[in-house]
Amino acid sequence: MEYRSSVDIHSEWDIVAARQLGRNEAKKSGFGTVDQARITTAISELARNIYLYAGKGKIEIERHTGNGLRGITIIASDSGPGIPDIRKVMEDGFSTSGGLGAGMPGVKRLMDEFKVDTEAGVGTIITATKWLR
């Protein structure tokens, strides 16, 4: 079974709302304090990217329950300019030196699965999942 909820991102305050939603859902899924903080940080990064580079967009949280795998999927979508050079964005080594925060490689590390769909002028959808072990 899957539970889905979402937060629209228009302002910096919505980032906080998205974090809160993510943390609550992570707690419900049974994640411990550290993993809750990681999932929340990933949401924070993604929401911040929407806010900074696309202006507006949406964070959706999917909670996977039931008998099979349990976990949480974050879907961050926007209709912004798209990411021109994904390879560059996914490169290591600049998340700590620059002011860009964890960046995409950081989000990838915080979660178990990570996928980017982006098209110039159309927008970006980033999907990231963490499984409960």
Next chain:
Amino acid sequence: MEYRSSVDIHSEWDIVAARQLGRNEAKKSGFGTVDQARITTAISELARNIYLYAGKGKIEIERHTGNGLRGITIIASDSGPGIPDIRKVMEDGFSTSGGLGAGMPGVKRLMDEFKVDTEAGVGTIITATKWLR
């Protein structure tokens, strides 16, 4: 003025004694908790190297007081085999992945000044100083 005290290193327990001496002296010099822990860690690494690679040796602690600069100097000396390739030993990148602990680059980072004198078959003297700011 300078106060000098020392601990002979013959066994692993002497490493603990050297640490204790260093921490006490660092505290007397006015270093805060974090710097006390750093100085102690540096001593620990140097004493451990003596114990592991030279068998025996000595850790001396010099406390600089008076009107000028205040601080602490660690002098680690042994009559071991010497360090064959200093350039390699001072290289970064292996202190965390290997089991070698902080290694020489770590000690250098923990302190403000760092100097190695080594000769094959004669021994090694490492001098490291941290100043109180």
Next chain:
Amino acid sequence: MPRIVGKEYKDLLKRYITSQNEENLYFGQQFSREFIEKEISPEEVISIHKNALVDVFPDVPDKVLHSFDFLIEMMIHYGLALREHQSLIRKQEEIQMEMNVAAKVQDTLLKTKKPDFKELDIGFVTEPAKKINGDYIYFLNDNCSEASVAVADVMGKGIPAALCMSMIKFGMDSLRNENTSPCNALDIVNRIVEKSVDDSMFISMFYGKYDARDASFSYASAGHEPALHYKASEGKFVELNAKGLLLGVHKDVEYEEKSVILEEGDFIAMMTDGVTEIRTKQGFIDEEIIQSIMLEVKERSAQTIAETVYERLSQLQDFQLRDDFTIVIFKKE
């Protein structure tokens, strides 16, 4: 450790202890980035935290305070790892700069001019997996009726491959003045490679030549991926195989030469294994995917066909190339 940082930290911590809301955690985390930028080590963070806690909550038990001292000790090696990280990043940036210069030098050194040829539409994409490309395209355009291309893949990637490649370039340069056949071209390059590199370095090469006089495409291969011939009349692809050892193995190799006739709308796709042997997390992709991508855009220009294959396949790999990627399209107009 700056005093202002401690003050600000205390305020944030106090607010969080009073009401555990998300906003305070968000600002706390933003603040922690500044810590990292200012090179404040994790053991210092623990110490700042301890001091703030005592300030916010003066009757905190001694046992708790001792526990923080223990935690500081535990964090010292983490702090060292972080500082080592910062120095490695600087080193990495230096190497990056050297690689950038090398990539620029390689570009200039290996530049090749796409022939501007009537009746034949030529398109290509070549993308390195890392900074430096180990695949190589060389165009020859001897006279008004012939256009040739060599597509090569040096075993391995990066710098060693780049060094070998400049050798191929100068080998090809020596062909410039000879109006040579594909199997002859491979024979000459093979001799140069065999002489100049040691036994551990191999190069695969496909050599194709279009002759406008009879619309024929003749080709030879030194252990390279087969090319694909799209036959517009049948709406199908045919593999173009030709026997021949990799360059650099033996001095004397017989390279088989074959040829096909290109009809209107036909095209030839020459590729390296970075195109055909694409792996995703699920395993190797089926080679038919390449054909179906090209079918979709078969009416478009040679350049669009090449670029579409690149875009689709790089998406399949999450935009992380595992091998250098090169495709050349010769399309009969």
Next chain:
Amino acid sequence: MPRIVGKEYKDLLKRYITSQNEENLYFGQQFSREFIEKEISPEEVISIHKNALVDVFPDVPDKVLHSFDFLIEMMIHYGLALREHQSLIRKQEEIQMEMNVAAKVQDTLLKTKKPDFKELDIGFVTEPAKKINGDYIYFLNDNCSEASVAVADVMGKGIPAALCMSMIKFGMDSLRNENTSPCNALDIVNRIVEKSVDDSMFISMFYGKYDARDASFSYASAGHEPALHYKASEGKFVELNAKGLLLGVHKDVEYEEKSVILEEGDFIAMMTDGVTEIRTKQGFIDEEIIQSIMLEVKERSAQTIAETVYERLSQLQDFQLRDDFTIVIFKKE
């Protein structure tokens, strides 16, 4: 997070809280290294600490516990930096391996055979400052009466220089079949370089040719260090200068050609600036040192002279070369 780690941590913390002695801190710190090796992140350490504290000290105030949640949040970015560090170390090791392979490829690619020539004793040393050499020696031995050498220094070091060098090699290869003069050789190589590299890449080259028929040594220089001619009859050195621009600057350059006669016991030393512009901690060394080293061993073989210069000068620099080092000796027997 492994449960056993938490248990062991609790025991250590408990002992430390009971009596704050150094031994517990020592073991705690040893233990923290294992944490790093097991890639336990700092935020996990805080969480382990929090759980251990609650176990050791069940009535720890809520406020303190909340403060740990805040601290975990603060540590997340530190954890990310550490994991990035581990991936960078792996990358760094890969690059090192790549450089080693590249150095081997370069060696094979650029190998040149020292002419075995009656009446002329040839010796040389070429040592890179980093892994990859940016200096280059190329010998030509056209027929039984002539032996030539080109000594080149590519501006810059490392990979970009190595890429340029393979170009020089193939430029020189094209001279093989022509019995050419020094100024003509530089002219040909200059055209190749000018065509193939961009304006930011320069190469200096000294070209010398010994003719056994009249014991003459003719030479030309493209902005290279002057060679030294040791005159046995006078016991003195003479500088061999010849005018000429660096390779790759202009298409048409006039290279001056000069010549000297070698008497018995005379020798010519051709060097790159890695030999003449040696810096120690005290500043640049006096060039006369090189002459006085060579004077000491002037009676020995050409190879011994070259090696002695290398050994002495590398000792002066604490065995850390700042630039690639190359010296070639032509000695008349």
